[in-house]
Amino acid sequence: EWKGAPKIATSDGWSFKPRGRLQFDAGFIDAFDSERVADGFANEVRRARLGVEGTMPGGFGYKFEVDFAGADAQITDGILTYKSGDVKLTAGQHNNFQGLDELTSSLSNSFMERAAFTDAFGFERRVGLSAQYEAGIVLVQGGLFTDNFEDLPNGNWGADGRVVVMPKFGNAQLHFGASVHYTDIAQDSDVNSVRYRQRPMVHFTGTRFVDTGALLALAETGYGLEAAAIAGPFHVASEASWQRTDRIADFADPTFFGAYVEAGYFLTRGDRRGYKPGVFDRVKPENPVGEGGIGAIQVNVRYDYLDLVDAGISGGTQNGYEISLIWTPTAWTRLMLDYGHIEYDGAVYPNPAGSRSYAVDAFGMRAQVDF
Amino acid sequence: EWKGAPKIATSDGWSFKPRGRLQFDAGFIDAFDSERVADGFANEVRRARLGVEGTMPGGFGYKFEVDFAGADAQITDGILTYKSGDVKLTAGQHNNFQGLDELTSSLSNSFMERAAFTDAFGFERRVGLSAQYEAGIVLVQGGLFTDNFEDLPNGNWGADGRVVVMPKFGNAQLHFGASVHYTDIAQDSDVNSVRYRQRPMVHFTGTRFVDTGALLALAETGYGLEAAAIAGPFHVASEASWQRTDRIADFADPTFFGAYVEAGYFLTRGDRRGYKPGVFDRVKPENPVGEGGIGAIQVNVRYDYLDLVDAGISGGTQNGYEISLIWTPTAWTRLMLDYGHIEYDGAVYPNPAGSRSYAVDAFGMRAQVDF
């Protein structure tokens, strides 16, 4: 069986499949001339991952993937699982149920980068222990987590939970979710600070126009709401996320906020976004390249809001307007064009006129293969 | 053929198998309050390895594995082998025949961490060339080694040899071994020092209560003795290791010493420790989870001694008392609970009462999968 790469499996529970993905990004940022702002053309290897996944008799399984795109090799998912009936236990480094856009694979997102709040609020994989219950249209996920493996050991710990209801009406797939997150930040650690910031829609720049700076903190509490629908060639999705920070001593505790709403449409007949419990899945073109077709072509628009101003913290706000054009020649290859117009208020870097309210335009393209 | 992952092989000498292992550790250290001592809860990704092994027509073979659990990706085994009859030649990075506990895979040890002297004396894989002769109950190993690939080139070199006799009496497997080790430390290198130190039974702490500090050295000479037996559900194992350091100039040359004795018993009927020439092998439960059984359950106890005091060097001594409970649901999955009570004399860090003689307790647990 081929799923990008061969999946070798037996009837008594053994399976093994290599995994990998390559994403190459290039594009432009159109901001203003400043020594502190990266402007113009840039490109990068966005993700370059190799890994494996498999199952074993007795209900056990594993997934282990490493990303080589940065300066160091980084473990992304590194998990041991046990499945019994509707319940699945997971130990190791994995996502802590942050929300629809974060949990949907970077192979299947509708824009090159996820909504602004997902990076801004520090969503990342963490080492922990979780349980998932899935039955019919209900998915319940919860776990105890520490921190990303690179930051261990540091004494941080947290608890996360998420509930999704995913009814179908005819061919329409609906998705409603809510999640809650708590992280306790160890005070005897060298780093007991948090920082919320975000790039302008593309990853190949190091400039963050919104940025709270480092805040010494005792704990973080997050809430998320999700809604989405897939109906034939259409899809809509929206999330809202609140992140409250308990600062040390008598400092006021800010609550930051992010939200997006997006809609998409396939221009090619018969194509639709994939869905699997709790997340969007890959697009499998009805008429792929190589079988006489041209693949799937999809247009998406998104409004992406982020507010990092509260309780005396002035990290800035953004109103982002984005459009993407995605060509999916086959289920395992993808080309994307993204354009974003991001309006900032109270940005970190003043423009030459001395104003902190201005717009930045970003244009990106991506070539992607996975297996 | 499945050995955790599929092993693809032909009758004319080709074979190929992916390899991998994931180990997640968590636990507590109960020491005393001090800025210099890490106390309390901690966790980590202990090992996260991916690799391959294979054979080729003509008697050639290879094994190549990388560990991603640290900040950098590290080659563990990276070898090219040639086998002809009873003789096997190995070139590349591999273990230099240090002793039973070190050479037994971390997948199959009876405690979360090996005996204290194995880390204290700096056992590690090194790049070199070795030969192994195995016939009947005799195993002879010897080689010339330089250093771990990360430290190359540095001019260090050494020679190592080990002899094992492994008779069977009925169903009982016996094991007797002796090894000798010599390392010449290059003097024009930036780093011509050695340092002997050890953590308290678990790896997720950075605190070493015994530590000689850095010693400028010309050479190291090591000796090891090994004895073990597996008889049905019982096993015993014991090793002793001497490490002599030739210090520069007229400094006195210390000989440090470590030893352990352990015993274990399986509570589940029919289970026993695995053995392959020269090392313990994995446990293959008689009634694994998934085939109507509960897997194998094993209890082990160990006394673990380390003496880093000699010739004017006061690195401290430890008397460790350890117990482990290992549940092996299937041959490729494992859960461990470890408890250790370690009594130190002349420890590096004084406790609040100013004493360097005190006890530290450590509790650890591990979830493991490999293929």
Place this chain on the structure above:
Amino acid sequence: EWKGAPKIATSDGWSFKPRGRLQFDAGFIDAFDSERVADGFANEVRRARLGVEGTMPGGFGYKFEVDFAGADAQITDGILTYKSGDVKLTAGQHNNFQGLDELTSSLSNSFMERAAFTDAFGFERRVGLSAQYEAGIVLVQGGLFTDNFEDLPNGNWGADGRVVVMPKFGNAQLHFGASVHYTDIAQDSDVNSVRYRQRPMVHFTGTRFVDTGALLALAETGYGLEAAAIAGPFHVASEASWQRTDRIADFADPTFFGAYVEAGYFLTRGDRRGYKPGVFDRVKPENPVGEGGIGAIQVNVRYDYLDLVDAGISGGTQNGYEISLIWTPTAWTRLMLDYGHIEYDGAVYPNPAGSRSYAVDAFGMRAQVDF
């Protein structure tokens, strides 16, 4: 199908193959005593790569390989390809068509290290987009490149092109090529300098006797010429390469030069160097070890010239005389012995007599396996 490792393939366009290589080097440098010159024995893990390659229905393909021999894991090839008829498009990190010796795999070169100019002129893989046209005896390659993924984003970009004609006369394979290269160096980057330097024939030393030092530069322009022939057990190959540097401001613009000519002969009957479009391919012994033969034995000689002196820059020149003996037991294993006598003029490090004109001898050996 076995190509070192199993290649899994279907008739409708799917294929998948793991890739890997291990190279262990050791040897001696015989220079003179100096604190700044590494002399004597050294060894290293030269390359330790793991990766995958595959094809997908629709004409798509990928190759992704990581090298673990250095302190960090490094992506070597990381590409997404599309093939239609005689044209192949490649996106990602790959070689920018530098020339015959650079493009020939390190598994198949006739010496342990490539000709001196290939490292001296900074040949490396870069992220970019390229097209290749191959029909009959003609190969045309061209692309736009940025920089190695580790240096991104930095604003550098370049264009590269290469033409090869590869006629056959009877059993003789001829090869003629020419290439041109341009790199624009971003001036707002932190590092807008280039540096040309080279080790003495082996890689396990850090000493470069020829070295221009860092030159602040606006652009580089390179030209290469290639000619080679394989006729039965004989082969000859030669290249010349010019590298012109446009320095900042009014500084004079030097053009550096390198060239080599090599010849080789197989002592074993029936063996010859492999060739595939544009590069040498691996040797497949006519009578490999394991099938009653002794593999292939090859002797090569090379003259290797490098001139880093021009326009006021005194980086030194080298005249290298090299001989290699290669034993290829099977198509996937190789042992090499290399000896080089390198005469320097105007070298960077004066010898104890104060002269910068002297000879250095280098001896190296390599054990290699790949799949």
